[in-house]
Amino acid sequence: MSNVMLYVLGESLARATGKNETLCRGLLRLTVMDSVEPLRQAPDPNQALAYMKTMAFEDWKAVIEGAVLSQRLENIRVNKPDDVVARLRQTLVEKQSLLTMTA
């Protein structure tokens, strides 16, 4: 089964930044890997994808609002990174039922 929240947030990030959707998903994946302790120490992308399938609403919220994502958005010179974070948060709230409906 797909990583639907990763895909949905990736799409939202792409729309908010005007960047490529595949790369936005990659950015989110890297952010999760940097934000989660076990993944940080053993950065295996497959492990990250498997972990993301078990992430709850609070986990995604922590990643979106965390310093890691903000820093990465600054690194890629995004205009108004706070607005992008707000947009991602809004997407997470609007589509939160997907976390239940895809279980």
Place this chain on the structure above:
Amino acid sequence: MATEILLWIMILARVVIGVSLTRRALQKNVHSLLWLAAVFFINGFSNIFYTPTFYNGYVFFLGALPDQVCLILFIHRTFYRERRSPWAIFMAITLLGALAIALDFTERTILNTVSVLIACNMLWHTLIAVQAYRATASDRVVEDWVKARYRLMIAYCVLAVLFPVMGVIDAVVDIPRSVAQPLIGLISIAAIVLQYLVWVMPEGFRRWLNRNYQSPVQDEAELTLSEEEIMGQLQ
């Protein structure tokens, strides 16, 4: 005899759905499903007291109170985190219903109160499910089986609203038992079948729902992108 067998099959179906939801809730860390599992377990248990062998109208109808509390919490936790939720209003309505029952402890009062509670909660459930479905219906990254799950859920919510509506119509028009009972039976069976398909969703059915879906995402290809490639191309 046939009615009793059918009722027991439906009780068993509810238990199976409850067990499936519980397993998935724990395996996939989706704790809101535990509230929904509780709805099916309580419903299954109270329906034992609707069977001719164990009939007890008080237990059967009163079982709807904890059932509806769990449903309110499921809806709140699934659809309303970080947003304003009317769950407290529906909880207050349920408490008022419990008070009304306590003040007039008759089968008729319990039935009327429970009918109102179910109508309110299932109408709310229907509306929020439609809203959530609309938010994802055009998302190409959301698979077809997920969208179908929303639609089937909306369908059984609408059926569940029909029960209290029929109760009201019956009170006004006095539908003959020979019409009402088979109708209620059909609606109950349809609702349970839909609930089973939604929440147990046999793998073959899920694959059939998804038969035309082409994912725009290729996980394997994307995993080969290194951090340097991703960050480099994004800058």
